[in-house]
Amino acid sequence: MAAFVVVLICSNIIGPAKLATIDILGSPYIYGAGVLFFPLSYVFGDVLTEVYGYARARKVIWVGFIGVIFASIISFIIVELPPAPGWEGQEAYALIFGQVPRIVIASLSAFFTGEMINAYVMARMKIWTKGKHLWSRTIGSTIVGQGMDSLIFYPVAFYGIWENDVIITVMISNFLIKVSWEAVLTPVTYKLVALLKRAEGVDVFNDKTDFSPFKLDTD
Numbered sequence: 773m774a775a776f777v778v779v780l781i782c783s784n785i786i787g788p789a790k791l792a793t794i795d796i797l798g799s800p801y802i803y804g805a806g807v808l809f810f811p812l813s814y815v816f817g818d819v820l821t822e823v824y825g826y827a828r829a830r831k832v833i834w835v836g837f838i839g840v841i842f843a844s845i846i847s848f849i850i851v852e853l854p855p856a857p858g859w860e861g862q863e864a865y866a867l868i869f870g871q872v873p874r875i876v877i878a879s880l881s882a883f884f885t886g887e888m889i890n891a892y893v894m895a896r897m898k899i900w901t902k903g904k905h906l907w908s909r910t911i912g913s914t915i916v917g918q919g920m921d922s923l924i925f926y927p928v929a930f931y932g933i934w935e936n937d938v939i940i941t942v943m944i945s946n947f948l949i950k951v952s953w954e955a956v957l958t959p960v961t962y963k964l965v966a967l968l969k970r971a972e973g974v975d976v977f978n979d980k981t982d983f984s985p986f987k988l989d990t991d
Contacts, residue, residue, distance in 0.1 A: 773832045776816040780836045781843045783810035784879050785869070791942065802938065807946040811953035814917060815961055817890055818910045818954075823968045825976030826895035831988055833887045837880065844876050875929045882925035888985040890917025895978040903977065906965065907958050914954040922947045 790805040813836070820829040847869050855862040893913040901908065926943040934942075969975050 773820075773835060776813055776820070776832055777836045777839045779809060779812045779816070780883070781839055783813065784840050784883070785843055785847060791938075802941055802945060807949045811914075811918070811950045811957075813887070814890055814914050814950070814954060815910075815957050817887055818894055818913065818961055819964045819968065821891045821894040821913075822898065822906065822909070822965050823972065823974060823976070826891050826978045826981050826983060827987075827989065828976075829891040829895075830888065830985060833884070833891065833985075834988060836887070837884050840880060840883065878925050878929035881928065882921045884985075885924055886917045886921030889920050890914060892983055892985075893917065895981070895983070899977060899979055903975070906962060910958060910961050911951065911954055914951055918947055918950040918954075922950070 786805075791802055792805045793800045793802050817829055817833070820832055851866050851870050890913045893916050894909050897909040897912055922943045926939050926946075930939055
């Protein structure tokens with residue numbers, strides 16, 4: 773849970789507003805910088821859901837959601853504090869850490885929706901596959917969850933600010949990077965799941981779970 777929340781807060785505070793580019797076959801490839809680390813939260817979410825079940829993963833998602841809100845409030849207050857005379861870093865500090873309400877709303881909405889859907893699909897697929905083919909659950913849930921995350925975040929955060937073609941390009945490229953990350957990290961997910969299942973002696977199937985995202989119990 774601690775790792776999940778740390779990755780989530782860092783990705784949402786530091787990464788979303790920066791566009792980065794790499795050269796692929798002589799053409800620039802534009803992507804959002806936060807995408808490099810944000811997919812790790814989905815890996816942790818998959819491990820939590822696979823080992824401990826949807827209900828516990830849901831609780832961790834709520835903790836992350838509240839953590840991002842708290843970090844955003846702290847960031848806003850610190851940026852708005854009057855700078856000391858002679859300190860020349862206010863403009864740069866505000867540019868980096870200033871919390872634009874629109875981006876915060878977009879980020880929180882996309883995160884909550886995407887993570888809950890990811891956990892739901894992961895838990896349901898575990899029942900359908902009878903606990904087999906973990907790779908299909910991790911990648912399948914990520915495709916749905918990250919797809920919804922990208923569809924919500926970029927249009928809500930940047931429509932009217934970025935050009936529409938840039939929004940579409942970044943949205944698609946980030947989605948592909950996120951899913952590719954999940955595929956690449958599948959061996960790591962397998963090892964973490966196996967380690968935790970052995971250590972905890974649990975392997976939860978959510979065949980009787982209430983899948984409402986707004987409950988906080990672990991049943």
